[in-house]
Each structure stands twice: as C-alpha cells, then as structure tokens.
Amino acid sequence: MTVPSPKHVLGRDKYDAVLFDLDGVVTATNNNHFAAWKQLFDQYLKGRATREGAPFHEFTEDQMSEFVDGKPRYEGIRSFLESRGIELPFGDISDAEDTETVCGLGNLKNRFFNLSIQTDGVEVFENSINLIHDLRENGILCAVVTSSKNCQTVLHAAEISDLFDVRFDGNDAAELKLTGKPHPDTYLMAAERLGVDPARAVVVEDAISGVQAGRAGGFGLVIGVDRAGIAEALAQNGADIVVADLGELSA
Numbered sequence: 001m002t003v004p005s006p007k008h009v010l011g012r013d014k015y016d017a018v019l020f021d022l023d024g025v026v027t028a029t030n031n032n033h034f035a036a037w038k039q040l041f042d043q044y045l046k047g048r049a050t051r052e053g054a055p056f057h058e059f060t061e062d063q064m065s066e067f068v069d070g071k072p073r074y075e076g077i078r079s080f081l082e083s084r085g086i087e088l089p090f091g092d093i094s095d096a097e098d099t100e101t102v103c104g105l106g107n108l109k110n111r112f113f114n115l116s117i118q119t120d121g122v123e124v125f126e127n128s129i130n131l132i133h134d135l136r137e138n139g140i141l142c143a144v145v146t147s148s149k150n151c152q153t154v155l156h157a158a159e160i161s162d163l164f165d166v167r168f169d170g171n172d173a174a175e176l177k178l179t180g181k182p183h184p185d186t187y188l189m190a191a192e193r194l195g196v197d198p199a200r201a202v203v204v205e206d207a208i209s210g211v212q213a214g215r216a217g218g219f220g221l222v223i224g225v226d227r228a229g230i231a232e233a234l235a236q237n238g239a240d241i242v243v244a245d246l247g248e249l250s251a
C-alpha cells in the first residue's frame, strides 16, 4: 500500500504556530459528546413533551453541528433550546442536575460525558498526533484551544498531556471572562500565550463555530476538518481549506 503524500504543507517560513481544537480534531471524543448531548436533550424534551401533551422530536447529529458543537457548554444548551423555541433561566453553575435551568442541564450533560469517558475511554486520531510531533520537530509551536472544561481529563485519559506548548480550555476562558467560540477571543489569547502573531498562525477546527472563530481572529490560515459531512458549511463559515483527516497535512 502506498502512503499518499500530504496535500498541504504548513511551512515554518509562513507559520510560527498551529492552534488545534481538541474534540473531533485531536481526540475522537465527538462521539462521547454526541452521546451525552443526546441522552440529555432527549430525556429533557421527552419530559417536556409529556408535560405539555405535545409531540417529541429527538436531538440529531445535524442539530449538534448547527447549534452545539464547539461552543461553551451552557451556550450550546441555550442555542439549541432557542432553536426549539424554549427559553430557560440561566441559573447558577452550582445548580443540581435536576434543576430546570441552562446550568442544571449543563451539569447533567457533563456527568453523562464523564461517564462515557470512564466507560468507553478516549481515542485519539493517530494522524493528528503524528502531525503535531512533525510540526514541533520543525520548530512550529502547537496549542490546544477548546471550549471544553474537561480538557485536562481528556488529554490525561488519552495519554497526551505533554503534547502541547500551550493549553487553553474552558476553565481558562471562564477565569478570564472571555467569550467562547464562535468569538475569536480564546484563540487570540492562546496565540498571545504562545507569543505569536495570529497572521502567522493556523487554526484547525472541526466545528462551524470554531472556523468562524478562526476567521474572526484574523488567523493566517483556517483549516476545517470534516468529520461530520459538513465540508461545505465549514468552507462557508471561514475555513480556507477543508480536509477529511490531518494526514493530509505536514510540516
């Protein structure tokens, strides 16, 4: 079997750093997330439908792409519920999991996600890991930039805690009161921490909200990774190029 040569080269002459999203780009945790979101929303929507004597419509993968993926947890909930014409009070991050607030639902989703990691473990995309080693060996800095507050847990479970020069996750964003993706602030802060100019940095994202953030931040190149059959939407929302897998890239 011949190994196809990479189509896109991220040269040191053009770029100082590459900023990677985590879920769906480095780790195959999108499945864990989708399972957790589906469990949460279907359970909630069923209860609501029964209460109101209305029909139940399940949560789908397309709706995850459109309203939830890449965004901070509570914002994803608010955005999806809004699409169903449901508005809940935000509540408080300490809300119990059975509280009917955005935070209550978010906290329950987080439990479902962590259970899924414990049960199923975390898989990585080997081509992504190989690319990151390749980039760093060629003097290009690498960061992981995620809305997830479970970043450390996921990196640890995948045994790649030492893979990145900078880690910027949902906890860092909350601490600095930064607005999450699709706003560019978390990517810009990660670039600042790496000490690089965004124009000489690359963003790699699988979510629509993520490529929007890369584009809005004025990054030198935005790469969309199409894991969900949304190549066109990624291109329309800010990806300069779309790949199916990071094996198509090299340093």
Ligand SMILES: [Mg+2]
Pocket: 021, 022, 023, 024, 025, 070, 205, 206, 207, 210
């Ligand atoms: Mg992602």
